Each structure stands twice: as C-alpha cells, then as structure tokens.
Amino acid sequence: MFIQRTTYSLFLILFLVFSSNIIFGQNSSTINFSYKMPNIKTRNGVNKEHYKLLRQKIEGSYNERGKLKVGLNFSPSQTPFEIIPSIEIVDEKNAGDIQTVKVVKVAVYLTITEAENQTLFNQFKTTVIVTDKDLDKAIAKAILQIKTSDSKFRSFFTKAETNILAYYENNCAKIIKSANTYIERKEYNKAYGLLKYIPENISCFADAERLITKIYTDNKDDNCKKILEQARNQKAYKDYPSTLYSLVFIDSDSSCYPEAIKMVQDVKLLMDKEDAKEHMQTLEERKAKFSKMSDLEKIRMLAAQARILNLDFIEE
Template sequence: MQRTTYTLFLFLAFAFSSTLGFGQDYSAINFSYKMPDTKTKSSVTKAHYRLLEQKIEGSYKQGGILNEGNHFLSSQAPFDIVPYIEVVDIRNAGDIETVKVVKIAMHLSITNAESQTPFNQFKTTIIVTDKDTEKAITKAIKQIKTSGQKFQNFFTKAKANILAYYEKNCAKILKSANTHIQRKEYKKAYGLLKYIPENMSCFADAERLITNIYTDNRDSNCKKILEHARIQKSYKDYSSTLFSLIYIDSESSCYPEAIKMAQEVKELINKEDAKAFIPSHEEDKEKFSKMSYIEKTRMLASLANILNLDFIQK
C-alpha cells in the first residue's frame, strides 16, 4: 500500500467522521452556498461569486447566526443561499472615457435545496468607478455591508419562514413520504424527510419514516458496501477498504462476511500503518454502531457517492 494513498484516505476518514456524522447538531437550520453557472454572465466570474461567498460566511459567523458546532458550508445543509450578481448599468465617468461608473446589484435568496421553495430574498445596490468592469465588480462586492441589521435580519427571517413552512406542511410531507416508501421510492421519500427541522412537532413521525427507510435498505446497503470494499481490497487499497466496512450495520445479513473481510485486511496492512490506522477504524466503527437509525441514514447519505448507495445517491 502506498504511503500517499494511506495518508490521504486517513485524512478523509477523519474529515467525514468529525464533520458529517459524529456529534453534529442537526436541530439548527443551516445553509449552503450554491455556486451559479457564470458562463453566460457578462463580466461576472466565479471568482466574484467566491468572494461574495467569503464575505457572506464571515458576516454569518460574526453576526451570531451560525450555531456553534455547525458549518455554514455543508454538503448536507438543506437550504441554499442562491446568489445573483447583476451589472445594472455601465457609464463613462463624465468626459473621462477610460473610467467607468458601474452599478452592481447583489441578489440573495434562500430556498429549499430540492423543491426550490423560496423562504426569503435580499437585494443591495452598489455604485463604483474603475477602468475595468471586472475590477469594478470586485470592488463593489468588497463594499457590500453584510454586517448591518438588514443583512442579519435576512437570515433570521428566513429561519422563521422555514419553521413556519414545515409546521404548516408537515402532514402533507409525511403523507407523500409514506407513499414513496410504500412504493419503495426511498430516494424520493428521504429527499422530503431529511429537511424537516428537529424542533418541528412532526419530527418524531419523520424520524420513524426515516428509520423505516434505513431498516428496509439495511441488507441492500450491506451488499453494496461489501462489494465496494471488495473492489478496494482487490486494488490493495486496504485503508479505504476498512473505511467502507465501518458503515455496515451489525444487524445486516452480510455483517459476518464484513467482519471476516476486515480481519483479512488488517492482517495485510503493514505494521506501521496498522498501528496508526486500526485504532481510529475501531473507534469510528464503534461510534457508528451506537448511532440512531436516523443518524446512520444521515451518515450514509453524506457518503452515498463514496459507498455507492443508490437509494440516497443523487
């Protein structure tokens, strides 16, 4: 096993276990920043949207909106901050033809990542001067006042609207999700249920349905993960193999086979790597075993592309 491969995957294993599943508080409403397609937007580049992202994230944290222990930018955040940078007007600065007066509008909306239900909108306009339009846009973004009360209220109101929406529509969402489960359309069902905040009155029913999704797919997931691990083992990627085997449920039908494979892999890892990796593997395996079904489902959802889990994979 190559040292570089082992070190990289050990880092990934730590990152996944520490930020996406073990100990994360899902009761808070978190947001992710959705990078738009800028190919057809004149003068507005991805670099501008990245700069806006950094500015929003800094203000979001400083304003106390970000709950301690949660992440503003999370692949599992159910609500998208959708930005749009608009060049409203470009004019020459008087008789100085080389200097431009550029009017920039920055739009933000918060939506449900899947249904695109809008929860709040924000707009601010900045006028700047510069010889270059792209530099003018950069200057405008830097001048946006994200520390003001108006901007902070944008997130506060969005959260209130999200809670109100789910409180009003919970019964419909649960009914639709249950229908999908009966039809074995697990991805659709989980797509509806995973966004319900934990402080909703209907969350216990949502948790019950997510539990059904997990238990209905437990054996299927076991086979998929085991096959994935078998391929990794054939390539002598032993650390990745052990990482995959962590997420096989002890109550699944192929668990004995997973235990056997894990033991075989441990014997193949050289002593130095085993000393560094196996203790963390055992610790993460123990943590996963103690998770609730809903926590396990969230973890598998976050690792769907890595573990080839079709029922929750996008």
C-alpha cells in the same frame, strides 16, 4: 499514487465524521444554506470571479465556528436551501476629462429558495455606486463595499429562517404522508430526501425520525451487500486501509456481517504487521462507536458516505 490519494481522502473524511457531532437535518436553532454559483462565463461585464468574490463576502460574515453573526449556518452542501445570487450593472457612465473614469451602479440580488421545487423564502437587494477606470475592477469594488453587518442583510437570513420553519410546520402532515407512500413503494431515496432536512423543533420531527429508522432497517441487508462489494474491490486493488474503512459501516445485525468479519481477518494477514496493528486498533474503535449508535444515527453517518459506499437509497 491514485490508491494512496484515495486512502488519504477516505480517512480524512472518516476522521472528520467520527470526530464531529453528527447532524440530522437542521439544528433546532439554525438553518443551513448553500451558495449556488451561476453557470456563466461573462454577462454584461459580470463574470464568475465576481460571483466567487460575493460568496467570499457572504462567508466572511460568518465567524470561525461557521455561524453567521446573526446565528445561522452556511454549508456548501447537504442542504436544499440555496442562496441564488445575481449581479447586474444598473448604470454605467464615463466621467473625467483627461482619463476616462467609469461611474458604475451595481445591483446585487440574493434569493433563498428550496432547490427542488423552487419555493421562495426571502429576497434581498442592495445597490452600490463606485468609480474606477476598469469595469471589472469597479464591479469587484462594489461587491467588497456591501455591508454584511447592515440590519437589512441580517434580517434577510433571519426572515428566511422563519419562513422555512413555517413552511415545514405547515406542510408536516403532507411530507410525512408522501414519505410513507415512497417507503411503501420502496422508493427509499425519495422518502429520505423528504425527511432528512426537517428541523428538530418541527412538530413532525419524531415521525420523521421513525420513518428514517425504518428506511435504515429495511435496507440493512442490501447495505451490507453493497458495502461488502465495495470492500472486495478495494481489497483487490490492495487498498487495505480503505477496505477496512468500508467495513466499519456494516451493521452487526445484517446478514453478511460474518463475511465482513472474515474479510477483516484476511486483510489483517495481508498487511504489514505494524500497519495491521495500527489499522486494526482504529477499526475496532470505530466499529465500537458505530455499533453503539441508534439506527437513526447510523443512517446519518451512512448518508454522509453514500457516494463513497455506493448506497443508492440515500443518494445526495
């Protein structure tokens, strides 16, 4: 059962990756943001469910394509730009003679920062006054009443985007220099971490592409060995579809590619005839697509699979 679930998950991910556009860093017209859930159970009446509700409220301002109505992307991962929320009870009073009704003033704060060095890009605050017999319900009601269509809320994201683009432009030379230093030291994961989110319309984007290509080519043989070891383990557990999935990502120019081809043939013989026919056809289609990618596109693909394929140099 574990192997079946693993296989299903792997192929679902693979389908999503191969059937969608590959994205490097940030799209030239958008910046991706992630929502950071605070590590609390309850604080002054505010709990995790309230923060989940706030996240849903923010995500609800995005259309079916995942873009905010002002033109920004919301992403749960693969971005260093975090929306850090804070919900506070500013004031709480009782009203009413027969039944106690609470009048609660709730303040909601949003801050956008860069996760690693906590660079501040913009802040937002709104307050809402609500009434309810129950404090928990009052807080939830206040969150639901936040107007995400308000110009102040929209400008919060657009201003953050402007500030992020300015940050990268102003620090281009420094980022490229630091990435070069990391590459010289063979600290590829640190170099890649600096380069992968540089927006396409920033002046040093071409230099970032060149360095990422170098990271890929420098690690091509090591990648091959690690992916091949992953495939061997999957084969040992008779998880043949996942074995073939892993082998897709072995570059034809790498040193262990002949061994990968041999493993494909071995797996084919071990599979049911009909399953082998189906999976081999899919494998060849995906291998052909992967082989036609540029080195830069290949590392984008590998980055999305880094944890599954045990590729240390592009840890997420």
